[in-house]
Amino acid sequence: MEPHYRVRIYLLTALILFGFGSLLTRLHSFQIERKEHFQAQVPGSRIVTVREPGIRGNITDRNGVELARNLRNYEVSFNLDEIYRAYRRQHDDAPSIDRITNESGLQRKKTEKDIAKVVNDWTVGRLKELGLDKSYNESALRVHYRTHGGLVPFTYRADLTYEEFAKFAEHNLELPGVTIRTKPQREYPYGALASHVIGFVKQWEKKDITDAEKREFNHYVGDERGEMGIEGTMDKHLRGISAKTQVVMDEKGAIISSFPESNPRAGSNVQLTLDARIQLLAENVLRENIGRGAAVVMDVNTGEVLAMASVPDYDLNSFVPSITAKQFAAYNANPFKPFTNRCLSGFAPGSTFKLPTAISGAMKGLATNSFSCSPGYIKFGNHSVGCWLYNQRKGNHGTLGLSKAIQQSCNPYFNKMANAVTPRGMAEGFTLVGFGQKTGIELPNEEPGLIPGNKEWKARNPNATVTPVENAFLSIGQGYAMATPLQLCAMVSCIANGGKYYSPRIVKRVVADDGEIVVNDTPKLKVDITEAGVKPSDLDLIRKGMWMAVNEAGGTAGKVKIPNIEVAAKTGTAQTIDRGKKSHNAWVVSFAPFDKPKYAVCVLVQNGGSGGAVAGPLANMIYQGIFGQENEGIRLRLFPQTEFAGNDKRYEAEDMILPENFLSTIQATPADDGESGDEADTTAPESVSSSAKPTAPKPTITEEAEAEGLIPRAKPVRGRRR
Template sequence: MASPIRLKDHERDARVVRARIWVGALLVLILVSVLFARLYHLQVTQYEHHSTLSESNRVHLLSIPPSRGLIFDRNGKIIADNRASFSLTLTRERAGSDWPTLLDDVVEVLALTPSERRLFEKRVRQGRRPFEPVPFIFNLTEEQIARIAVNQYRLPGIEVQANLVRYYPFKEHFAHSVGYVGRINEQELKQLDPVNYSGTHHIGKTGIEYFYEDQLHGEVGYEEVETNARGRVMRVLKRTDPTPGADLHLYMDADLQEVAEQALGGRRGAVVAIEPSTGGILALVSQPGYDPNLFVTGISFGAYAELRDSIDRPLFNRVLRGSYPPGSTIKPIVALAGLDSGVITPQSRVFDPGFYKLPNVKHLYRNWNRTGDGWVDVNMAIYRSNDTYFYDLAHKLGIDRLADYMKAFGLGQRVSVDLSREESEGLVPSRQWKRAVRNQSWYPGETLIAGIGQGYMLSTPMQLAQATAVLANRGQWVRPRMVRTLQDQALVVDDTPPDVSIKDPQNWDRVIAGMENVLHFPRGTAYRVGSTAAYRMAGKSGTAQVVAIRQGEKYDRTKINERHRDHALFIAFAPVDAPRIAVAVMVENGESGSGVAAPVVKKIIDAWLLNAEGQVKETTGKVEYFPPPPPVEEAHAQ
């Protein structure tokens, strides 16, 4: 049976079509509504946000590092300068993730070595701030700049920047005083102000550059610049100029510094010259030195290894970090301690047979003059540098009382104002110190050795110079300082130790008279040096042992390695009645304080006090000093 034929229902089909049209129209309306809502949200609700992002893609804020303050000597000579230089920088965010390949292209363009390529990558990988250009090649030549310009299209993120780089025209002459600047490392980057140091790649590392970093650096400036899609600056929209760092004017004298270095004659040693009235450091020499310009833009591994491994230790600051036995240079202070404490009087005498013995002890503590000086009073003890007298005096004083007087003059502590961060404290031993450090008792023999500046006692040349200045000032304390003015403003120091106060002020004259006789009395240990002076000066020689000599054995330089021979020291100030300069000299392994160090001191004082005609620049007047005791048999003085 055939199936019935189904008739088409046009009405039903029409309803289905209309329903589909409405559903489609509704979907279109919903999508259009969502689109308009999104457009409204982006262009109205979030207008400020997206306009800022858009502007940020076009406008950038670039930091302008300030120019570093200059450093001058007392006569206006530039010691630390800024010189124009061109450096090649890389901004990693603009170079993309394949920036190491970009360095390969730079090496190819400039025809550099693989070792330089490794150094560049190390510099780029160091800590930095986002979108900050990192300099990796310094002091570009004109040819290198031209090569980069020709290949700029293939070097995105690479730019040639003009900047100021620190330059030290005197090179090694002020390396240990002014110091140097160097590249900021990752540790320093974490500690520095990220805002003020944005765009700055160098910071003071040592010396004055380090201590006055905040003042020398200045305040950062800014530029709002418009860039294209490649990040190239099209125009400057706004500029805020940076504030340059403050200029420093030092007490130091470049001419006197040169004289001091020449006087050392290339020997290893240290020189400090101080103006007693102000504490101003006139000269500071540590030899051998080094060229600080090597460190400014980054020293090579080979050059640094040569400096670091040198047996002469040119990187070691002997003035501030060198701790040496002061030897006989402290005897004037020991004598003053004895007079002030009442242990001795100006008339007290000790017989010197050439040695000293403690009661009930067999050991002999030898005088440098093995034949002895006979009867010795305090004046003769100073100008003859008589060890026997000071053995006896130290024994009577005791180590603790002796240590108190030493510290009052600045020994065993940091004394300078603006070099103290690098200065060693030295060591003034005492019972308490030995018990705390070595857990041992103090022995009387150690007191005797301390009385002539040997044994545990250690001091820096800076401390000896300051102690000499305090003697010259008759007890007045003025801290040594490098900087005279900061941007034409005098520096005020308010942490000066108390003056050295003694019961009888005449004891200053008595001790200084003995120091004067060291140089101006025929039997003084440095008479050959002082007898030719056109002025009166007071001084004291010293010899510090490097290696011990056994009981009864004589010092024989021919049997001792040159670097194991005694150190030579000398301190002095002049003119005696109105001191204008105090000097401390230490010559490593120089052996004779009066024969080697004293001539160095005289050359420095001559250069400071005398004019071209060899006459004292200012009248000092007649100097009175205590007459020496009756002469005894002459003996050779070291």
């Protein structure tokens, strides 16, 4: 072929390729880059599918007092895609911004739409003219759009008054992409009251949206999720049923009409066993007298928890709708752990463990045996366990029976009984009444405690054996022994009611929105210990000893005594390490009335003196409040609680001065002669302690979103209004 023909063919080929390249470039520009712009020019309406969350159920106490409920909240949200499309209908170009990203360790510059400028120019400007604008976090809006696009509306305002809501509704057609709606917002009307029991909710997250939902909905609003407490454990019942709505929009993005395919439905209501007035009583008895501790009140005949107080605590409303980063950091920085529910945390129980030791002895037929306290201590190799009487240089108790040993809280008696029972028998007896295992109460982060020799202990220590000294320490609640206030209260309830161990429960019933009973109000009888070898007469001996501890001279629990009601109790004082220093846990476990038991009360004071001198008066005040309301017509107050930060002060007998007019006249009682906590030369691990650390809460945190290296353009992109 001639050379000049070849040149012509090459030129023709180049022209064709250039033409196709130009065509493809223009097609990409029209169909990809400017697709939204041209779609916006097409007249006519379109249908958008919206998901709306269900309405969360309420949480009430046993008497119907609302502890968690929903308020009607007026909210303004932006559909950022709609706003962007409306902006592009009036502008040839849209503003953009450069963002520095870090990919595989390399910094790169990426150009993206400046959605914040679009919103400010197109929407917020109009709201300002109407007097409805409010400052907002532009960085958060950019991050939201980058993450969700138009699928999830951006909440602009959630604090509208009804008048502002009405004004928004009046001008809604002038504000494309702006949606106003009523949205339920969680409220805790009593603030910090029962915060460890109720818990809080957190906002839903992107990961909650399934792929199927992304395909089904153009706009998605998720459900709040329960976090901590009953909000968390009962979340599947409390969550409502979501709704689906078809929204018709005109070519300008304004809403023409909406057709709900289904309406949002409320979740179930959860009724707790708590009595809000007794709960507030218990909390304030702790708050006004100690820095850290717990109190549990139970119905001995059903296992229902009437109060579960733990201090320090936190304000539930701090998490509505989300907690600030500053406030959350302050909670976490508090060394006294306000998120820890001490009622479910393991502590060295001290002499309160003489009661399950007595039960273990009764199972082996030893309840009627006598053991000698002489000479006032027992030697186990290099270890010795002394009686408090001997340690105070007052001699020893001589030979005692079970009731007297409980009244006097004699260490050698129970040391000898424990080793007569054997470590295996002790583990069986303690397990029978709920120690060394979770009770199964409907709350998160419950700790099992620790009982040397039981199944869980052997699983962690397969080659270890329980020595006589470790078994002796277990009998008086020292050494490795750990128990929670709830476990101790449930055990005392079992003793009080004649041997029936009811699993503690905090949920009374769950009722669906249509009235269907989802969870029935049924006591959970776990075991009757009289069928395991414990005779009713053995329990009578244990109860008599507890009665003597309160009502007879020489008892360790005299300060629990109240007028006109006979109370039975057992005190305990455990050596421990608290914040790196030697300390004591002060305990009292009790029940009343003695002849027809109804209530069990367990009180723990961290860094307290002796159980009788420090925890005893607190139980006294709780009983006075309960029976004052029940028998004397006194109505316990109910009001919002502020949060209590706690302290690590040492509390002694002189700090526990009973108010002279606390509901009724206080009967004077002799000074406490109980154990000092120095009977055994052993120290328990630091409280709060257990093999499992409580899970930290994971709330929704409101904070300034990172700007992520945004670089505004030096020259704004030109645009013109049509």
